Amino acid sequence: MRRSLAVVLVLLLAACGLSRPASLDASGADTFEGDVRTARELTEAFWKQQFSTLGRTYRPVADFVPYSGTSGPSCGGEPSVPNNAFYCPAGHFIAYDQDWMESLWTEMGDGSVYLIIPHEFGHSVQAQLRAGFELNVQAELQADCYAGGTLASLVNAGALRVEPGDEDELFRNLEAAGDPTDDWLNPSAHGTAEQRQQAFTNGVQGGVAAC
Numbered sequence: 661m662r663r664s665l666a667v668v669l670v671l672l673l674a675a676c677g678l679s680r681p682a683s684l685d686a687s688g689a690d691t692f693e694g695d696v697r698t699a700r701e702l703t704e705a706f707w708k709q710q711f712s713t714l715g716r717t718y719r720p721v722a723d724f725v726p727y728s729g730t731s732g733p734s735c736g737g738e739p740s741v742p743n744n745a746f747y748c749p750a751g752h753f754i755a756y757d758q759d760w761m762e763s764l765w766t767e768m769g770d771g772s773v774y775l776i777i778p779h780e781f782g783h784s785v786q787a788q789l790r791a792g793f794e795l796n797v798q799a800e801l802q803a804d805c806y807a808g809g810t811l812a813s814l815v816n817a818g819a820l821r822v823e824p825g826d827e828d829e830l831f832r833n834l835e836a837a838g839d840p841t842d843d844w845l846n847p848s849a850h851g852t853a854e855q856r857q858q859a860f861t862n863g864v865q866g867g868v869a870a871c
């Protein structure tokens with residue numbers, strides 16, 4: 661599993677003829693805030709184009725809310741919790757604990773931001789494509805797959821760049837922080853780390869249409 665993504669990313673790397681320094685984004689954003697902004701902008705631009713191809717109109721999230729600890733917005737009456745990022749279907753917004761995400765960015769590299777944000781946007785896409793959106797294992801794995809498809813497309817387009825070693829970083833992040841939203845360490849509730857890595861890999865290999 662681990663190796664298959666590594667191979668995919670190395671192939672993408674080879675195809676693009678890219679080699680580069682540490683950060684994933686091609687614009688060279690090297691700050692946490694810069695990576696968050698880039699990840700959001702690239703992901704929404706990607707989905708806008710995908711929807712357009714299908715003759716549909718992508719609806720951007722209504723808000724994108726950083727918070728600290730327990731100060732986050734509630735969603736449908738549920739308070740937000742520390743160390744989390746989530747999509748709220750009731751308000752069609754994404755919120756994230758910026759202290760937590762910045763600590764991941766610092767400790768694990770910018771891949772954390774480029775996984776978590778596309779994953780949460782994946783949920784916002786699910787909410788637009790199907791009625792009765794709810795979170796479950798299937799939705800989580802599809803969001804992981806969407807994240808893989810989004811990243812692969814952005815790499816192909818030259819907006820993001822990967823280098824040897826990035827695949828390990830991405831997998832570590834997927835394992836540790838892919839989606840803590842709903843106690844994802846509980847394997848029965850949200851899929852095992854292996855399932856999530858496989859879902860992500862499926863997206864990398866087949867694009868979001870394969871999700």
Ligand SMILES: [Zn+2]
Pocket residue numbers: 779780783799800803839841
């Ligand atoms: Zn999720």
